[in-house]
Amino acid sequence: MKFCFEERPEHFGALFGYCDHQVHKLMGKLLKRYDVSPMQCRTLMYLHGTDGQVNQKTLERHLMVKPSTVNGIVDRLEEKGMVRRSVSEWDGRCRLLSLTEEGRRFHDDFQDVLRQVNDRLERGFSQEEKAVFTDFLLRAARNLADEEETEC
Template identity: 80%
Template sequence: MKFCFDEHPAHFGALFGYCDHQVHKLMGRMLKRYDVSPMQCRTLMFLHDAEGSVNQKTLERHLMIKPSTVNGIVDRLEEKGLVYRTVSATDGRCRILALTEEGQRFHDDFQTVLHQVNERLERGFTQEEKAQFTAFLLRAGRNLTDEEEEA
């Protein structure tokens, strides 16, 4: 199958956007049976890896999204019975997030989905190419971070 980028090379930003869209679409299809979105999955995985509770600000920084967006994600996960939110005992303004038993139950399935997506993404690359690609992506990310901090 030919893609529009095959004949007309695009800017890096367009290529990153295209790959991000394809990953998001694939993850969405694979997560559909669990009734969670890719961002909800990322949230659940982060909370699981934190091995306990996490304050909402930490989650905002990890996901690199606005507090209102995190609120929406957490609201939906709470409605599904996958996370619960409490008020911090030391700071009433701070919300603490943790997985419910139901939220923890899906961890292995989500790990499998993420592994399968990554396998698809890496298909056809040698170990050396994967290492180079990783270095290039990290460099591009740092380039954008540096520019953002200067502005």
């Protein structure tokens, strides 16, 4: 595919949007063999990082999506046998999510996909350039974050 910017764009947003779109497209292509969408992948990665059970509300805040969106994501991951949803013993209104063995296996297999995406993104950058670029991206992310609504 041809790169769509022949000269330096006037606004950062155009480049961020282009990069986001391209990464999302590449991730979708690489995830196809697992029958997992990029958002389902983010969910599995988050659950793996928690090393236990997470309530569904916490996942909604982390993904920054509506409850109905998380329900759909979790429904599909449950159907695939990657996530288990249970009711909290302490609060019947609270839904707890955890990875199944299949979900943990996906995480291990997926590390190769992450390496491929990162290798592609980092191609042509020196270690110093990667560090500076990361600092710039973190600063831009902080500039965009709404402290009251964003949870990482």
